[in-house]
Amino acid sequence: MIRITPVPAYKLYLTIGGIFSSLILMAILLSFIYMPYDTQATVYAAKFAPPSTEHIFGCDHFGRDVFSRTLEGARLTVFVSVFGVIIAMTLGGIFGSVAGYFGGWIDNIVMILSDSVMAFPGILLALVFVAVYGAGVYNIIWALGLVFFPSYARVFRTGIRQLKDREFILQASIIGVKPIRLVLIHIFPNLLPQLIPSIVIGLANMALSEAGMSYLGLGIQPPYASWGKMLKDAQSHVIEAPWTIIFPSLALLFYILGLYFVSEGISIRFGLGRHSK
Amino acid sequence: MGYIAKKIIQLILTLMLVSIITFAAFWVVPGDPARIILGPNATAEQVDSLSEELGLDRPISERYLQWLGSALTLNLGQSLSFKTPVNELIAQKLPVTIALSVISLMLTMAVSFPLAMIAARRPGKLTDHVVSVVTHSFFAVPPFVLSIFLTLIFGIGLKWFQVGVFIPHDRDFWGFIGCMIMPSIAIALPKIAMALKFIRSSILSEKEKDYVRTAKSHGLSDADVMRKHILPNALVPVITVFAIISADILGGSLIVEQVFGLPGIGRLLLQGISSRDFPLTEGIIIYLAGMIAIVYFVADILHSLIDPRIRLK
Numbered sequence: 378m379i380r381i382t383p384v385p386a387y388k389l390y391l392t393i394g395g396i397f398s399s400l401i402l403m404a405i406l407l408s409f410i411y412m413p414y415d416t417q418a419t420v421y422a423a424k425f426a427p428p429s430t431e432h433i434f435g436c437d438h439f440g441r442d443v444f445s446r447t448l449e450g451a452r453l454t455v456f457v458s459v460f461g462v463i464i465a466m467t468l469g470g471i472f473g474s475v476a477g478y479f480g481g482w483i484d485n486i487v488m489i490l491s492d493s494v495m496a497f498p499g500i501l502l503a504l505v506f507v508a509v510y511g512a513g514v515y516n517i518i519w520a521l522g523l524v525f526f527p528s529y530a531r532v533f534r535t536g537i538r539q540l541k542d543r544e545f546i547l548q549a550s551i552i553g554v555k556p557i558r559l560v561l562i563h564i565f566p567n568l569l570p571q572l573i574p575s576i577v578i579g580l581a582n583m584a585l586s587e588a589g590m591s592y593l594g595l596g597i598q599p600p601y602a603s604w605g606k607m608l609k610d611a612q613s614h615v616i617e618a619p620w621t622i623i624f625p626s627l628a629l630l631f632y633i634l635g636l637y638f639v640s641e642g643i644s645i646r647f648g649l650g651r652h653s654k
Numbered sequence: 655m656g657y658i659a660k661k662i663i664q665l666i667l668t669l670m671l672v673s674i675i676t677f678a679a680f681w682v683v684p685g686d687p688a689r690i691i692l693g694p695n696a697t698a699e700q701v702d703s704l705s706e707e708l709g710l711d712r713p714i715s716e717r718y719l720q721w722l723g724s725a726l727t728l729n730l731g732q733s734l735s736f737k738t739p740v741n742e743l744i745a746q747k748l749p750v751t752i753a754l755s756v757i758s759l760m761l762t763m764a765v766s767f768p769l770a771m772i773a774a775r776r777p778g779k780l781t782d783h784v785v786s787v788v789t790h791s792f793f794a795v796p797p798f799v800l801s802i803f804l805t806l807i808f809g810i811g812l813k814w815f816q817v818g819v820f821i822p823h824d825r826d827f828w829g830f831i832g833c834m835i836m837p838s839i840a841i842a843l844p845k846i847a848m849a850l851k852f853i854r855s856s857i858l859s860e861k862e863k864d865y866v867r868t869a870k871s872h873g874l875s876d877a878d879v880m881r882k883h884i885l886p887n888a889l890v891p892v893i894t895v896f897a898i899i900s901a902d903i904l905g906g907s908l909i910v911e912q913v914f915g916l917p918g919i920g921r922l923l924l925q926g927i928s929s930r931d932f933p934l935t936e937g938i939i940i941y942l943a944g945m946i947a948i949v950y951f952v953a954d955i956l957h958s959l960i961d962p963r964i965r966l967k
Contacts, residue, residue, distance in 0.1 A: 493675060497672070497942070498902065498946050501942060502675075615802070
């Protein structure tokens with residue numbers, strides 16, 4: 378029997394994923410230290426300038442530096458996805474823990490509520506939120522946090538239901554540990570193997586949604602650069618300036634692919650993955 | 655019977671909650687909805703007259719019940735920007751979105767099953783890894799980015815289809831289907847990856863079971879064991895996954911329609927959102943969410959028909 382991978386599959390996934398996503402993180406670090414051009418400065422002489430030593434990713438239809446704008450897009454996308462996940466996880470944690478811990482009718486209500494939120498396909502609810510409250514970075518974060526909280530509620534609920542009857546939890550509650558402390562100190566750390574992959578996947582899903590919304594013009598608003606909006610603008614100039622479309626989509630791809638691979642690696646490592654069999 | 659009755663009650667509850675969430679999202683907002691619709695530059699008289707038109711002076715519960723009552727008879731009110739009934743607007747655009755979603759779903763099924771069977775034949779070997787890495791990569795590409803690249807390669811480069819041309823279904827049915835092929839591929843590719851992952855793991859977990867060994871010891875060939883014994887059992891959990899995928903496809907088609915310039919629900923929704931046409935947007939949302947809730951319901955029922963054990967859980 379010849380093994381194709383001399384290293385365990387999870388290490389491979391983690392390495393590839395780590396490389397991809399750290400490229401984006403390094404780009405963000407770079408953008409704080411050194412931003413080559415003003416992302417909003419329009420230089421008409423540089424309109425559709427091809428990639429060169431001056432503008433390594435070329436220039437767009439307003440003569441703006443694509444490299445600088447891709448860096449700014451990275452900053453915004455990561456910002457939105459991180460805070461979106463924080464909101465979704467906090468809400469999901471509260472609802473899911475309550476549902477899983479108390480069970481009964483509270484559990485039924487929370488589950489039907491989260492099922493109804495999940496009945497809205499994809500980013501539809503986020504679009505409603507934006508339709509009413511307007512677009513903009515903070516509204517998108519709230520919208521995505523609200524839309525994605527049910528999946529975290531499920532992780533918490535399932536985990537707590539499984540752990541609730543285990544002996545160490547029973548013993549802790551017998552010696553008088555309060556429910557909140559029980560959940561935070563005794564149950565939460567045991568949920569991490571399930572929670573971490575769903576956090577990583579959540580980051581990717583939020584980034585995807587943000588890009589989609591920005592593409593539709595309902596996400597991050599100009600003058601700020603976001604990958605989705607850059608792609609929308611570039612779409613009509615794809616023949617003259619393919620670089621305006623290639624670099625933002627590569628950046629988006631690296632971020633999302635990197636996160637997917639990392640999450641897959643973690644799942645396999647903890648034996649949750651479907652590759653473990 | 656008890657199981658189906660329970661599921662019907664659950665469906666009704668979900669639909670009720672969906673309607674409450676949708677209604678509340680638009681009308682239970684800080685500030686005056688009429689003011690939000692008209693924007694900051696509208697005069698007080700304009701706001702007052704719109705408030706009256708929408709009946710905003712009446713109590714919220716009364717408005718919700720009235721809206722729900724008329725929504726049940728598929729009367730979703732009047733669009734503010736088009737000045738026509740919302741359900742007529744939706745009925746015009748729905749065929750495009752439905753056709754796009756159905757073709758994408760069929761494509762997803764047609765590709766993911768054979769690939770999953772190939773990948774699951776010898777898990778951990780080269781084919782399995784290649785399929786897994788390739789599908790993972792597609793999983794990560796947003797449908798609208800795929801759409802842009804498909805347009806670029808097959809539309810502008812190879813000229814296999816005309817970019818931005820749409821043929822209505824009542825004029826040329828096959829031309830209409832032709833317009834849907836590229837958008838469907840863009841929607842389906844990431845979903846194929848998702849479906850494949852689940853089907854593969856489902857097949858693998860069935861493969862370990864005792865009945866497979868028994869079937870093999872009776873002298874059945876691997877292909878027969880796969881076709882007659884493993885696949886039917888492996889399909890059961892996959893039904894639920896396809897319900898989720900259908901919902902995703904419907905959501906994804908809203909964006910992909912924009913890239914290919916298809917006049918579907920997505921465009922209508924965007925028009926509704928950007929012109930702050932609350933009744934129109936609300937109508938579209940409740941329509942789509944209702945459809946998804948029904949898809950989930952049908953999947954649950956199918957699941958219980960194929961595998962009656964689920965009713966006891």
